[in-house]
Amino acid sequence: MRTVGLDLPVRTAVPALHAALADRGCAVLSAPPGTGKTTLVPLALAGLVDGLAGPARRVLVAEPRRLAVRAAARRMAWLLGEPVGERVGFTVRGERRACAATVIEVVTTGVLLQRLQRDQELPGVDVVVLDECHERHLDADTALAFLLDVRAALRPELELVCASATSDTGAWSELLGGAPVVAAEGVSHPVEVVWAPPPRAVRPPQGTRTDPALLDHVAATVRRALAERDGDVLCFLPGVGEIARVADRLRVDAEVLQLHGQAPQAVQDAALSAGERRRVILATSVAESSLTVPGVRVVVDAGLAREPRTDHARGLAGLVTVRASLAAARQRAGRAGREAPGTVYRCWAEVEDARAARFPTPEIALADLTSFALQAACWGDPNARTLALPDAPPAGAMAAARGVLTALGAVDRDGRATERGHRIARTGLHPRLARALLDAAGTVGPRAAADLVALLSEEPPRAMGDDLHAILTALRARPDDPYARRWRAESGRLRAQLQGRGGPAAGGADGARPRPDVPPPAGSAPTAGHxxxxxxxxxxxxxxxxxxxxxxxxxxxxxxxxxxxxxxxxxxxxxxxxxxxxxxxxxxxxxxxxxxxxxxxxxxxxxxxxTSREEVEWSTRGGDVVARRVDALGAIELAADRLDAPAPALLRSALLDGLAREGVTALLGWPPAAASLRERLAFLHRVLGAPWPDVADDALLLAADDWLEPELSRARRRADLQRIDTAGALQRLLPWASGQAGRLDELAPERITVPSGSRIRVDYTGDRPVLAVKLQELFGWQAAPALAGGRVPLTVHLLSPAGRPAAVTGDLAGFWREGYKAVRAELRGRYPRHPWPEDPTTAEPTRRTNARR
Missing domain, CATH: 2.40.50 (OB fold (Dihydrolipoamide Acetyltransferase, E2P))
Structure with a gap:
């Protein structure tokens, strides 16, 4: 049986890898792109490489992407001179090509997780290779944690290799319990860096939107690279939409290929094979590692990547465009130097690297964790506290995920997976989609349920519009469309799941695939209602x-x-x-x-x-309490009726909300006695502090329980608030317990008796208390009393007989000495019937005019 003789750089590291596995059962393999770690290492571990002696093992290779799975399997099978499905096979969701003779099987990390959940011992597997672990995909991190549990508790003989294209291997070694690090030196073809920033500023990405000006510049840079350099051009863009738009902008004498996870198989094959014409391959991050794109001598890097983001409060998850990390930029640039010296054109200014992240953010820190939380619950660790993960899941994201799973009936109150949860996990779908598949099948039928859930799990091209039923109708009329074929394959897999004969990755547990191309029977098309x-x-x-x-x-x-x-x-x-x-x-x-x-x-x-709830609110539009009984679907109001007897607690809350919105001053009634008492208390609080209460709006609102009860409990609407006796209510805030309440009139008297016998109201509304009184009533008064225990002198406004201010003083004795003469000279001619003695300090104070002569 044929074996392989390959002289790839990683070959020199294989003996050390064999030794590490023999000694410790696990190892970390550091091998730069292009060294052969994805193809030669699995072949060597299976004993299929000439001159690299070692035990013949059954090898399971886990890749983060389906495109990489197929490419790696095809490459290894080609090296052996065999078709895929014999000694080298692969499995992705919905498709399995393997047989009893298969010794190397390449799978996605998602398929690996499904197998571990089905049978934790992985029978028939001797060694697992987790490829591209540096990319920090959530499924890969989870699979590694599960495999470490399996080695510790069930199969210590199961060997494990973490393969990384970067050199930051210390953390992986520590996670594997101090596993040996085996490094392979790559063939270092020099790559010239050409900094090619846009000629004018471009807007940073927002969500998934990329500035068209940047895409214009990327297209121009591709044309420049074709003119200045030889070889094929590999251009990195963040997503499928950007790839399509740049392709539309290119008018070049070269074959333009669009390489991404949803690309048709023919396009993927063409991109991963040497071409007869010069090529431009527009690719997402799928081409950063795992795949060799032959003929590439030039890389054009837009400098952007897509990362998941989840808005847990709104239940929205998706992708956003971000600046690519420095590690990703190095990976991309390395593609130009795999086979010979090359060039990378970077579409940003060199100074921008100072603000870029060193490594990609781990997916576990960003993504919706609902699927992960269910995986952990089915594994027996609902909180993921004992799993050996490179990074712990964020607590908030895990709490949101458990809330979803509880609502789906997938976990119990303690977070343990229910039987329904295990069934949901076995579908290989996001738990939300699995719930829809299982619960809808009995109503709309298994075929319609499978068709529709397949449409939700295999997102259709944006050009097909936003109406899912219209998309479904169009797909059924396009039997040869690449997306339609993938959709039918996934629908067939899901039908097999519903019929109880589906394995977690392929159509059947025995490896038999469903027949997705069998046309549906007449009348079985899902309706818009379905x-x-x-x-x-x-x-x-x-x-x-x-x-x-x-x-x-x-x-x-x-x-x-x-x-x-x-x-x-x-x-x-x-x-x-x-x-x-x-x-x-x-x-x-x-x-x-x-x-x-x-x-x-x-x-x-x-x-x-x-829900059906009592809704009692303060209406800002009507300025009053509105009480309704509301039937709602979440936040959507379905029906509402007037509520005549709302719950007292809800009513009280609405009234307090009204006080907060409109203010205590504006909403309550403040007759003169209440306003005066509030002003006096405010003065004492400002000057003396505790125990005198703060009576500002905010403070009174916070102390509503202390001074507005029981009036507030009896109120039902705005008018009731305005009728509250606020003067009496404020009395409750006086410092009765300390005995200070009895000193209120002493410290801040409402009125002061002046020498004429009049009782004059003190004005406390300003910074200092003011006594406004006619000048003649103060004759003989040398000083006004100081308030607040002598701390604050009164400001005296001396009024003319007409009640207009004639003088303002805080020093009455000084006014009599120096200011009075000028006031007397100015006013006695105007008011001759009023007394204007030469010596006011000895004159008789009076409220009256002189008697007529």
Whole structure:
């Protein structure tokens, strides 16, 4: 039987790898891109490489992407001179090509997780190679933690290799209990760096939007690279949309290929094989590692990447465009030097590297953790506290995930997986989609349920629009469309799951695949109502109702949502939203995929969100209490009736809300006696502090329990608040317990008796208390009393006989000496009937005029 003789750089590291596995059972392999770690190492571990003696093992290789799985399996099978499916096979979700003779099987990390959940011992596997572990995909991190548990408790003889294309291997070695690090030296072809920033400033990415000016510049840089350098050009862009837009901008004498995870198999094969013409390969991050793209001598790097983001409060998850890390930029540049010296054109200024992250952010820190939390629960560690993960999951994200799983019935109150949870996990779907598949099948039928859930799990191209039912109808009429073929394959896998004969990765537990290309029987096409039910079951919190004839919409989660202006769903009252995101800085979500819904289906699919509640609120529009009984689906109001006898606690809360919104001063009644008492208390609090109370609006609101009861408990509306005896209520705030309340009139008297016998009200509204009194009533008074225990002197406003201020003083004796003469000279001619003695200090104070002569 044929073996392989390869002279790749990683070959020199294989003996050390064999020794590490023999000694410790695990190892970390550091091998730069292009050294052969993805192809030669599995072949060597299986004993299929000439001159690299070692035990013949059955090897399972886990890759983070389906594209890499197929490419690696095809490459190894080609080296052996065999078709895929014999000694080298592969399994991805929905497709398995392997047989009893297979000794190397390449799988996605998701498939590996499914196998571990089904049988933790991985029978028939001698060694697992986790490739590209440096990329920090969540499934890979989880699989590593599970495998470490298996080695510790069940199969210590199971060998484990963590393979990384970067040199930061210390953390991986520590995680594997001090495993040996085996390093392979790559062939270091020099790569020239050409800094090619845009000629003018471009806007930073927002959400998944990339400035068209940057895409224009990337296209121009590709054309420049073709003119200045030889060889194929590999251009890195963040997503499928950017790839399509740059392809539209290119007008070049070269074959242009679009390489991404959803690309047709023919395109993937063409990109991964040497071409006869010069090529431009526009690729996402799938081409950073794992795959060799032959013929590439030039890399053009847009400098952007996509990362997951989850808005747990709104229940929205998606991808955002970010600046690529320095490690990713090095990986991309290395693609130009795999086979010969090359060049990388970086579409940013060199100085921007100072602000870039060194490594990609681990997916566990960013992603929706619902699937991970279910995996951990099914593994027996609901909180993931004992799993040997490179990074712990964020507590908030785990709490949100457990909330979703509890609502789905996938975990119990303690977080342990239920039987339903295990069944959901076995589908290989996100738990929300699995719930929709299982619960809808009995209503719409297994085929319709599988068709619709497959559509939700295999996201269709954006060009197909946002109406899911219209997309489904179009797909059924396109039997040869690449996406339609993938959709039918996934639908077949899900039907097999529902019929109890589906394995976690392929159509059947014995490796037999379902027949996805068998046309559905007549009359079995899912209706729009079926689509609405399935989407609503998957995402009940995204059921939305229009707020007006043309929207916008309010989702059950409480988030606003808007359709695109050209949406075919415009004017629909109810929507079941499958995919939505919230652009940066936008208050509303943007609907990307949805289907028309009716209220009856909404109520059925989201029954746990239905509530009937008493709603008692302060209406800012009406300025009063509004009490209603409201039937709602989450945040969506379905019906409302007047509530005549609201609960006292809700009523009190609404009144307090009104006081907070409008202010205690504005909403309560303040007759003169109440206003005066409040001003005196405010003065004493300002000057003396405790125990004199703060009577500002905010303080009075906080102390409502202390001074507004029981009046507040009896109030039902605005008018009741305005009738409260605020003067009597404020008395409750006086410092009775300390005995200081009795000194109120001494420290801050409401009125002061002046020499004429009049009792004059003190004005406490300003910074200092003011006594405004006619000048003649103060004759003989040398000083006004100081208030607050002598701390604050009175300011005296001396009034003319007409009541207008004639002088202001805080030193009455000084006024009599120096100011009085001028006032007397000015006013006695104007007011001759009033006394104007030469010596006011000895004159008789009076409120009267002189007697007529």
């Amino acid at each position: 689509a609405a039910l399935v989407v609503a079951l998957a995402h009940p919190e995204r059921i939305a109702r229009a707020r007006g004839p043309q929207g916008p919409y309010l989702m059950a989660s409480g988030t606003a949502a808007e359709l695109a202006p050209d949406s075919r769903l415009g004017g629909t009252e109810w929507l079941a939203i499958a995919v939505a995101d919230r652009p940066a800085g936008s208050p509303s979500a943007r609907v990307q995929r949805a289907v028309a819904l009716d209220e009856a289906t909404a109520r059925r699919a989201a029954a746990p969100l239905l």
